[in-house]
Amino acid sequence: MTQFGEYVRSRREELRRADTTFSVRGVARRLGIQPSYLSKVERGEVAPPSEGTIVGLARELDVDADVLLALAGKVSSDLQEAIRRRPELFGELIRQLKDMPDHAVLRLVREVRDGDW
C-alpha cells in the first residue's frame, strides 16, 4: 500500500532535478497542506489523502489523475457518478470488460472515440 507514496516521492524528486521548488515544502504549500503531512503521505506513514488533494497532486506532478487515484485505491467521483446514473448499463459493460485483455478494451475505446461503430 506504500505504492502511492513511493510513486509521489519519486516523481516529485524527478521534477525537482529541474526545478528546486519541488521540495516537500514547496509542493505542500502550493497544495495548501502541511509539509509534515505530505512527508508522511510520501513515506506511507498515513493513508493516501482525499480525492481533491490527490487531483491537485496529479496536476502538480503532471501525471494522470485517474492513475494516481488508482494507486491510492480510489476511483474518480465523476466516473462513479456516471455509473450511478445508469447502474445496470455500466455495471454490465464493466463486468463484461474486466477480464478482457487490454488490447480488446483499447480497440473498443478507439471505436467509440472514432464513432465508427
Place this chain on the structure above:
Amino acid sequence: MTQFGEYVRSRREELRRADTTFSVRGVARRLGIQPSYLSKVERGEVAPPSEGTIVGLARELDVDADVLLALAGKVSSDLQEAIRRRPELFGELIRQLKDMPDHAVLRLVREVRDGDW
C-alpha cells in the same frame, strides 16, 4: 436522499403482502442488523448502510444490487476495482460514454456481449 429508504420500504411492504416474514424485524434478523437500525434507514433518518448490508438487502428484496447501491450513492467495489486496475482505459471509456444516450450504450453492451465486434 431519502430515495433509498423509500424504495426499500415500499419494496419490503410489497413482498410482505405475500410473506409476513418481511417485517422490519424479520428482514433485519435475516440481515444480521438491529430492527431499529433498519427502521431508521427506511425512514431516511440515517445514511444508507454499508455496501455489504446493501448487497444483502438487495438479495433479500430480490432487486439489482447495482441499482440499490446507486440509490445509496455508492458503486460496487468490484466495479471500482476493475477501474483501478486499468484506470486510463476505463477512465477514457466511461467519460466517452457518460453523455451518450442509453440506446447507444446499450448497443455497445450488446455488441460486446455477442462478441461480434
Place this chain on the structure above:
DNA sequence: GACAGCGTGTACTAGTTAGTATACAGTACA
C-alpha cells in the same frame, strides 16, 4: 554565525461511518 530552507517527529482533532443495545407504546389473537 545567523538566517533561510530542508525533511520529519510528536501530539492532537472535528467530523463521519456504520452501526449496537435497550426500552417503549401499539396491535392481534387465543
Place this chain on the structure above:
DNA sequence: TGTACTGTATACTAACTAGTACACGCTGTC
C-alpha cells in the same frame, strides 16, 4: 388478559478520515 409481535425513540460508540500545529535537528550560504 396475557403473550407475541409490530415499528420506533433514545442513547451511545469504536474505528476511521483527513488532516492541523508546532517543534526539532540538519544543511547551505551570505
